[in-house]
Amino acid sequence: MQIEPGKLLRGIHHPEELKNLSKDQLVQICDELRQFIIDHVSVYGGHFGAGLGVVELTVALHYVLNTPDDQLIWDVGHQAYGHKILTGRRNDFHTNRLYKGLSGFPKRKESPFDAFGVGHSSTSISAALGMAMASKYKGETHRQHVAVIGDGAMTGGMAFEAMNHAGVSDCNLLIILNDNCMSIDPNVGALKDYLTDITTSHTYNKVKDEVWNLLGKISKFGFSAQDVVSKVEGAIKSAMLKQSNLFESLNLRYFGPVDGHDVNHLVEVLNDLKDIPGPKILHCITVKGKGFAPAEKDQTKWHAPGKFDKITGEIAKKIPTTPQAPKYQDVFGHTLVELAENNKNIVGVTPAMPSGSSMNIMMKAFPERSYDVGIAEQHAVTFSAGLATQGLVPFCNIYSTFMQRAYDQVIHDVCLQDLPVVLCLDRAGFAGADGPTHHGAYDLAFLRCVPNLVVSAPMNEEELRNLMFSGADHQGPYAIRYPRGQGVMPDWRKPFRKIPTGQGRIVTEGKDIAILTIGHIGNYVLENKEKFDELGLSVAHYDMRFVKPLDESLLHEVFGKFDKVITVEDGCLMGGFGSAVLEWMMDHDYQSKIKRLGIPDEVIEHGEQGELHLECGFDASGILQTVKDMMNLNVADKIKI
Secondary structure, X not given: OOOOOOOOXXXXXXXXXXXXXXXXXXXXXXXXXXXXXXXXXXXXXXXXXXXXHOHHHHHHHHHHOOOOOOEEEEOOOOOOHHHHHHHHHHHHHHHOOOOOOOOOOOOOOOOOOOOOOOOOOOOHHHHHHHHHHHHHHHOOOOOOEEEEEEOOHHHOHHHHHHHHHHOOOOOOEEXXXXXXXXXXXXXXXXXXXXXXXXXXXXXXXXXXXXXHHHHOOHHHOOHHHHHHHHHHHHHXXXXXXXXXXXXXXXXXEEEEEEEOOOHHHHHHHHHHHHOOOOOEEEEEEOOOOOOOHHHHHOOOOOOOOOOEXXXXXXXXXXXXXXXXXXXXXXXXXXXXXXXXHHOOOEEEEEOOOOOOOOHHHHHHHOHHHEEEOOOXXXXXXXXXXXXXXXXXXXXXXXXXXXXHHHHHHHHHHHHOOOOOOEEEEEEEEOOOOOOOOOOEOOHHHHHOOOOOOEEEOOOOHHHHHHHHHHHHHOOOOEEEEEEOXXXXXXXXXXXXXXXXXXXXXXXXXXXXXXXXXXXXXXXXXXXXXXXXXXXXXXXXXXXXXXXXXXXXHHHHHHHHXXXXXXXXXXXXXXXXXXXXXXXXXXXXXXXXXXXXXXXXXXXXXXXXXXXHHHHHOOOHHHHHHHXXXXXXXXXXXXXXX
């Protein structure tokens, strides 16, 4: 289904064509762009509120800048839908986030207008500063470098590091702070309070406007007048606000706050700022979900709502006819509350993902024992380590892909000190439509090499509960990784049972070939049971549960009995679970033939999880074909895969 763009938007195939529009037409193109995003996401799904909130800013930036020669970097990328539509991808936008279609995030290989690939937060200022320094070095003084960062992403440590560096440079850098008090969930922390102080200080804003009007537009004055404006505004900011201006303390010229939904005023301001050299920041006030009332009202719910009825605002939901298994994240959330009810030392920590990780369940039940630390994964891990030194049992829940950002802290602050922190890695394996920036492909490999750390993965919801129960009593670091999406057990709330560290289990006995799996992906083996029987094969299935330590008694049984072994994981093959099994086999002088299934050493793009499992050859059909290959059963008409 092709969505029809509005009259003006239909004629925009390149940002340069925006420059032909009048002021009134700029307002109209914003309305049409916003409606096009609403129409598309309602039919195809995707991220929603963030893109609606920056429609005017997107149009103004492309109107004023000479992209792609001018470098425009979007932090995270949830907000870049309008950018993609205006930069030649409108007709393909219906493929956004679909298998083999457009990426949901800016991507350098996709378009020259995507100056920097993003997906994780707080990277834009560093990237833009690097580009600005490079332009300065090459003598390209005409080029603009703009980083658009949300106030949630501004809480990330990288953003502060980059601003600290930018303040001592004289590069042509503009940071645009998209301030809507939201990331996915409402923002927290002192920075949020500081920005609120700026935006709500009526005295400051009134005096600032009067000074601005008195001195006139900056672009009409020479450098001495700019100095006057700077000094006068600096004095106002220091006098009228409760504290000195954070950004100007870092030597960044601060402008704002301005209305981020007034496209013509944004154009004027951006044109003025183009003529001011050096690093500077423009503070824009926006509303996440702007222009769609339900999204403005419930911004967390409408961050990425899926398909919905744009007239009624009703989000499409499949109504199951049979009991459904819960999402792993919800099993985590409810189980954590159960554990906390019986152990007053258990606390929860999340870096700005309370709803995404279901830590919000713990926050509702035990608000005084739950901590949202903002988009700051490194801090979350070391903060958890600090809690652990005082006898508490922190469950630190971070998406697998974001745990990559806290790797040093896992090693240095948790594992080297052997502290009892339970690291819960949500979204392990393929993340689906969010693509390679969000796939949790590497955790098994990068965690299993760290001393003192237990690394585990449940095959179902009951195992997740029992691993959490076991981890809470473990006297050292304990990692549990589990996937995005539903489990397999509608009746999942079973009594807790402790799982001895490093103990796997036999799922199915067999004598012809053994399949060793780690985590949820083992359920594909269960799906093949009838087909194995039709082939006359006796297939043994072992759910290893732990990558570190491995169940050595189970492995001795496997390699003492089978000369053909398959390992299956939804993680990278380089250094992952299969590699661990191979290493163990060689160390113990076994000679079995092993075939490893998992994520190959390449970037796997976005798509539904099942599509990506099929592409990599470890879905049910891929496992079945591997068994047939190893058993030399390749009669095509013997069984349908």
